[in-house]
Amino acid sequence: QLQLQESGPGLVKPSETLSLTCTVSGGSISSSSSYWGWIRQAPGKGLEWIGSVYYSGGTFYNPSLKSRVTISVDTSKNQFSLKVSSVTDADAAVYYCARVYAVDTGMVRTPGYFQRWGQGTLVTVSS
Amino acid sequence: DIVMTQSPDSLAVSQGARATINCKSSQSVLYNSNKKNYLAWYQQKAGQPPKLLIYWASTRESGVPDRFSGSGSGTDFTLTISSLQSEDVAVYYCQQYYSPPFTFGQGTRLEIK
Numbered sequence: 001q002l003q004l005q006e007s008g009p010g011l012v013k014p015s016e017t018l019s020l021t022c023t024v025s026g027g028s029i030s031s032s033s034s035y036w037g038w039i040r041q042a043p044g045k046g047l048e049w050i051g052s053v054y055y056s057g058g059t060f061y062n063p064s065l066k067s068r069v070t071i072s073v074d075t076s077k078n079q080f081s082l083k084v085s086s087v088t089d090a091d092a093a094v095y096y097c098a099r100v101y102a103v104d105t106g107m108v109r110t111p112g113y114f115q116r117w118g119q120g121t122l123v124t125v126s127s
Numbered sequence: 128d129i130v131m132t133q134s135p136d137s138l139a140v141s142q143g144a145r146a147t148i149n150c151k152s153s154q155s156v157l158y159n160s161n162k163k164n165y166l167a168w169y170q171q172k173a174g175q176p177p178k179l180l181i182y183w184a185s186t187r188e189s190g191v192p193d194r195f196s197g198s199g200s201g202t203d204f205t206l207t208i209s210s211l212q213s214e215d216v217a218v219y220y221c222q223q224y225y226s227p228p229f230t231f232g233q234g235t236r237l238e239i240k
Contacts, residue, residue, distance in 0.1 A: 047169075047177065047220055047231040062228040096176055103224060104163070105158065112224045113167035115188070116178035 002027040004097050010012045011124050018084040018123055022097030029078045030055040035100035035111040038071060040093040040108035041120075048093075052100050052107075052111040053080055060111055087125050094120040129223050133232035139240040146208040148235045150200045150221035155201045158225065165225035168197055170198050171234075172217045180219075181206065213239060 008020035017094060022036065030117050037052035051061040053071045061069055065084070073080040084091055120126035130153040140146040156165045164184035169177040179188045181197035184204055194209045206213055216239055221232040 046234050047222075049229045049231070050230075064228070094154050101182070104161070105165075105225075106160065110224075111227075111229065112165070113179060113182040113222065114169070114177070115179050115182075117178070120176050 002099060002116050004099065004116060006095060006097050006118045006121040008121060008123075010122055011126060012087050013127050014088055014125055018082070018087050018091060020082045020097075020121065020123070021094055022082075022118060023053055024078045024080075024099070029073060029080065029113045030075050032109075033102050035060075035102050036073065037111060037114060038100045039098060039114065039117075040042050040084045040091075041096070042090075042093040045093075047075075050082065050084075050095075054102070054109075077087040089125050092123060092125045093123050096120045128228055129156065129226060129230055131221055131223055131230050131232040133219075133221060133235045134189070135235060136233070137236040137238070139238045140208075140211050141240045142213060143210050146211050146237055146239070148206045148219050148221075150199075150204040150206070150232050152202045152204075152223055152225075156191075156223045157201050158227035164200055164204070165223055166199075167222045167224065168195075168202055168218045169222065170215075170217045171220065174212075177220065208237075211239065 012018045035052040038050040049127045051071045068085045070083040098114040099116040100111045101115045134149045166184045168181040171177040185197045218234045
């Protein structure tokens with residue numbers, strides 16, 4: 001049974017960098033049928049896709065966050081990571097990592113639906 | 128960006144009755160070359176992460192009860208719960224994966240009347 005677990009600081013100071021890691025167990029992060037994604041949910045709000053990474057390192061980012069976001073993968077540790085720089089109050093949210101089923105869109109394999117989610121981790125932004 | 132709009136925002140249905148949630152995309156999410164609709168539905172119960180219910184607009188994820196069904200094509204989609212159970216109280220989201228940024232609807236809160 002594939003499981004995902006987020007880890008990282010729950011408190012980040014304004015203007016600093018938020019860093020989270022997702023550890024995948026029960027399956028390989030190097031699966032060609034998977035992307036790995038990050039989604040966030042501000043308190044009482046809806047879901048916002050942040051970005052997704054393929055095991056080869058290829059990425060898709062939400063343009064609204066692209067200038068501040070880096071998602072990377074470490075296949076040796078079966079982990080992928082999220083960094084969000086220059087955080088503000090607006091970045092306070094529950095951050096979820098997820099296994100994303102890869103779908104075929106023309107000649108390209110792109111991120112599809114979010115098939116399995118971690119439990120989420122709450123990140124607060126405060127000095 | 129493709130904007131996903133759900134209706135209604137909230138819904139109260141009697142136990143055992145049918146619940147219907149609608150989702151409309153600002154442009155078609157039907158990929159003509161494979162005739163697939165790039166749309167998924169999720170259920171989020173209080174304090175839990177979202178759970179995938181439906182993908183390709185109408186394919187039920189393994190383990191999801193058959194009272195959940197998805198329909199629609201192009202820009203208009205529906206999630207139907209044929210006989211509402213108490214454990215179905217949740218917020219439901221649609222999501223398009225046709226083109227990035229991959230966007231969600233605002234959510235529909237479903238309660239028991």
